[in-house]
Amino acid sequence: MNSSKVVCITGASSGIGAATAETFARQGWSVAIGARRVDALKDLSANLLKLGADKVVHCELDVTSRKSVLEFAAKVKSGFPEGLDVLVNNAGLALGTSRMPQVTDDEVDAMIDTNVKGAISVLRAFLPWMLEQNRGHIFNMGSVAGFWVYEGGSIYTASKHALNAITKTLRLELNGTPIRITSIDPGMVETGFSEVRYRGDTDKAASVYKGMTPLTAADIAECIWFAASRPAHVNIDQMVLMPVDQASVYKVHRRLNCST
Numbered sequence: 001m002n003s004s005k006v007v008c009i010t011g012a013s014s015g016i017g018a019a020t021a022e023t024f025a026r027q028g029w030s031v032a033i034g035a036r037r038v039d040a041l042k043d044l045s046a047n048l049l050k051l052g053a054d055k056v057v058h059c060e061l062d063v064t065s066r067k068s069v070l071e072f073a074a075k076v077k078s079g080f081p082e083g084l085d086v087l088v089n090n091a092g093l094a095l096g097t098s099r100m101p102q103v104t105d106d107e108v109d110a111m112i113d114t115n116v117k118g119a120i121s122v123l124r125a126f127l128p129w130m131l132e133q134n135r136g137h138i139f140n141m142g143s144v145a146g147f148w149v150y151e152g153g154s155i156y157t158a159s160k161h162a163l164n165a166i167t168k169t170l171r172l173e174l175n176g177t178p179i180r181i182t183s184i185d186p187g188m189v190e191t192g193f194s195e196v197r198y199r200g201d202t203d204k205a206a207s208v209y210k211g212m213t214p215l216t217a218a219d220i221a222e223c224i225w226f227a228a229s230r231p232a233h234v235n236i237d238q239m240v241l242m243p244v245d246q247a248s249v250y251k252v253h254r255r256l257n258c259s260t
């Protein structure tokens with residue numbers, strides 16, 4: 001039986017998920033990680049142990065498949081029978097920036113199935129366990145797109161608005177239990193997010209952050225760690241994190257005449 005605390009992270013193979021796993025590993029926590037790319041999970045597992053993780057469990061996870069989510073949850077439960085302290089419900093993506101008439105069925109399905117239905121599946125798989133153990137802290141990976149909208153972002157912003165509603169509802173439903181829930185709502189973070197959104201077009205992805213200093217995955221991971229490490233009676237309901245250069249979706253300061 002492990003004595004260290006346990007964090008479980010979805011979408012952990014890269015970006016904010018991987019950085020969060022590393023941050024908790026440095027604190028000596030045990031870490032359960034899930035993502036579609038098992039090779040990346042294996043590499044990350046080895047790194048987490050080097051960084052100080054007490055124990056690492058990794059398992060293939062496709063949050064768009066309820067079967068996959070249930071299998072992942074079963075593996076995490078059998079790996080950590082002592083219970084789960086923190087769940088980081090992180091898997092999510094944006095695809096394209098098409099306006100409504102041009103949005104494709106595949107884009108709609110991928111964003112809704114991952115960001116909304118996938119996040120719900122993860123919550124439904126882990127919440128009964130947390131309620132049974134009567135402890136835990138859930139982080140839903142929101143976005144400023146959970147309360148702002150922009151042209152070309154109808155489906156992505158709708159998906160993050162939905163997740164925002166789910167987090168707020170759970171905050172009410174969990175009242176009276178010790179289970180905490182936090183929405184992490186970043187603005188521009190330079191990860192593989194824009195490369196996925198632009199389907200591997202690295203120039204287009206890089207242009208999103210041109211001339212400005214975006215947040216990093218580590219910036220977000222540190223905030224998750226901060227919220228998770230508050231005393232048990234403190235619930236940080238929402239953390240909105242913006243680069244200094246970004247004041248809104250439409251107001252980003254760019255130093256375009258220099259090389260940064």
Ligand code: 8X3
Pocket residue numbers: 142143144145153186187188249
């Ligand atoms: C990512 C932020 O502005 O690209 O969640 O929607 S944004």
